[in-house]
Amino acid sequence: xxxxxxxxxxxxxxxxxxxxxKAKMFAPVYYLMGAETYYIDxxxxxxxxxxxxxxxxxxxxxxLYGPDTTAAQVVDVARRYPMMSDRQVVxxxxxxxxxxxxxLEAYLKQPQASTVLVxxxxxxxxxxxxxxxxxxxxxxxxxxxKQLKDRDLIPFIEKYLMQRGATIDLKSQxxxxxxxxxxxxxxxxxxxxxxxxxxxxxxxxxxxLVEKQIGVSKDFNVFELKDAIANRNVFKANQIxxxxxxxxxSVNFFYLVPFLFAYFQNLMIAYYxxxxxxxxxxxxxxxxxxSWSTKExxxxxxxxxxxxxxxxxxxxxxxxxxxKGLDNPSTSTGELLKELIFxxxx
Numbered sequence: 302x303x304x305x306x307x308x309x310x311x312x313x314x315x316x317x318x319x320x321x322x323k324a325k326m327f328a329p330v331y332y333l334m335g336a337e338t339y340y341i342d343x344x345x346x347x348x349x350x351x352x353x354x355x356x357x358x359x360x361x362x363x364x365l366y367g368p369d370t371t372a373a374q375v376v377d378v379a380r381r382y383p384m385m386s387d388r389q390v391v392x393x394x395x396x397x398x399x400x401x402x403x404x405l406e407a408y409l410k411q412p413q414a415s416t417v418l419v420x421x422x423x424x425x426x427x428x429x430x431x432x433x434x435x436x437x438x439x440x441x442x443x444x445x446x447k448q449l450k451d452r453d454l455i456p457f458i459e460k461y462l463m464q465r466g467a468t469i470d471l472k473s474q475x476x477x478x479x480x481x482x483x484x485x486x487x488x489x490x491x492x493x494x495x496x497x498x499x500x501x502x503x504x505x506x507x508x509x510l511v512e513k514q515i516g517v518s519k520d521f522n523v524f525e526l527k528d529a530i531a532n533r534n535v536f537k538a539n540q541i542x543x544x545x546x547x548x549x550x551s552v553n554f555f556y557l558v559p560f561l562f563a564y565f566q567n568l569m570i571a572y573y574x575x576x577x578x579x580x581x582x583x584x585x586x587x588x589x590x591x592s593w594s595t596k597e598x599x600x601x602x603x604x605x606x607x608x609x610x611x612x613x614x615x616x617x618x619x620x621x622x623x624x625k626g627l628d629n630p631s632t633s634t635g636e637l638l639k640e641l642i643f644x645x646x647x
Contacts (some may be wrong), residue, residue, distance in 0.1 A: 315340045322351045327388070328441035329412035332434070333486045334422035335446030339485035341421055344444065345392065361389040363623050367398030372405040379408060379416045388415045389576070396420035402433045409436040449485065451563075452590045454478040457485075461492055462506060467499060467565070468531060469506035471593075472519075476508060479524045479560070480517040491515050507555050517549075518544065523560055529582050530564070531600040535646045542642050544631045546635040553633035554624055562617045568601045577602065 321327075322344075331348065333341040353361055361383045365375060375393055383389040393399070399420075412418065418441075426445055427434045437443050449457060455474045462469050481488050495506050496515050497604075506518030521544035529537040544551045567587055576582035580592040580599070589595060605613070620641045623629035629637075 305579055309470075312622070315444075315446070317343060318344050318442060318444060318548050319347045325351065327352060327417045329414070329416065330409065330418040330420070330437055330441035332422065332427065332437045332441070332443045333446065334397075334426045334444070335448075336424060337446040337448045337485055338423045339443075339489065340446035341423055342486075344420055345419055348417060348419055349390055352388055353386065357386045358382075360384040362392070363388045363389070364392045364394065367393060367395035370399070372399050372402045374416075375399065376404045376408045379418050380413050381416075382413075383415050385526045388417055390417045390419065393418070393420045395423075397422045397425055397427070402431075406433050406436060408513060409433070409440050412440060420424065433459075442583055449483045451478070451483065452588065452594075454483060454488075456590060458492065460490065462496070465496055467496060467506055469502040470508070472524075473506050473508050473511050475524045476511055476517050476519065476522050477515065479527075480515070480522055482556070496619045518551065521545070521548075521551065523557055527561070527564055527597060530561070530598040530645055531604065533604040538642055542638055543615070549635070554638065557638070558617060558621045558624060558641075560622070561645075562595070562614065564601075565613050565617065568598055568605070568613065569607065571595075571598045571602060572607050572610075613645050617640060 317608045318331075327348070331344070333344055335341065349358070349362060363378050363379065370393070375391065381389065420437075422636045427443075429435070429438075429443075434443060455471075455478050455553070458474050458477055459469060463497050477488070477491065481491055494514050495510060498510060499506070511517055512519045521541045526538060526541045528534075545557075571577055571583060571587060571612060574583050574586040577586075578599070583595040583598060585589075587595070587598065601610075620637050623632060624634050624637055
């Protein structure tokens with residue numbers, strides 16, 4: 302029986318791991334951990350799909366659960382030989398619940414060549430100082446799936462759609478990123494809905510399509526509100542707030558208030574940039590991916606003084622507290638948003 306190819310040692314990223322498994326280069330052990338569960342599932346599924354043919358899964362794919370098994374039992378399964386296949390995959394979900402890891406440490410000294418052991422640890426990480434973690438990193442792949450920063454969402458959206466033959470304009474990307482946020486499982490689900498809705502002869506994702514399929518208005522959304530605020534467009538800002546008030550499901554108060562806080566917090570930081578009128582320098586100062594992202598901050602600095610921004614940040618904190626019921630027995634979140642926007646714009 303031919304021994305499986307092994308992946309070359311490298312800094313593990315989701316892309317490099319998946320590239321290697323598609324090339325049939327498998328590490329003997331993978332420990333997939335972190336706060337972003339999307340990449341853990343993506344890599345685990347890619348390993349199974351590329352290590353085994355569909356007809357081989359019945360006998361050569363074993364799924365175990367950390368709370369219901371022991372490290373010794375995992376090792377016993379991992380030491381088995383595959384049936385009518387070059388390899389077997391042993392998947393351990395909720396691996397953080399495995400106790401007494403000494404048998405696993407002993408296994409990792411000489412792992413079974415025909416076994417691909419995959420340990421999944423969601424919403425947390427293993428202590429890298431532990432012996433078992435160091436052995437996994439030495440013998441296989443120790444991968445941490447970190448949550449994407451807001452600045453990385455637009456590149457993720459563009460890349461995801463491009464890999465599937467679709468294009469998307471900047472406004473649509475921004476609407477999706479601002480309305481859905483960094484929950485990649487939800488984000489990918491919404492992007493897949495857009496892909497399904499595209500016609501075979503037109504693969505462009507537009508604001509109109511986003512509005513129809515995801516339910517985010519192309520004209521009345523948090524991105525347009527931020528733009529209206531940055532440019533101190535009172536009429537447009539009030540139009541959007543009225544739309545939010547008339548359509549409560551269009552925006553979540555507890556998303557919008559932190560969203561506005563983040564903008565004004567960054568705007569305050571922008572004032573301290575040594576070259577605040579230089580888009581490239583300002584983008585680097587604010588840790589933004591692209592210089593065009595500074596447009597709303599350049600507009601904001603023209604329309605608001607530093608003192609006014611400090612007052613707005615204080616007001617946002619007050620409105621946030623009232624929205625959570627502090628010193629507010631009866632005012633609705635819709636009225637609180639109207640009060641906040643009036644304060645910002647005047």
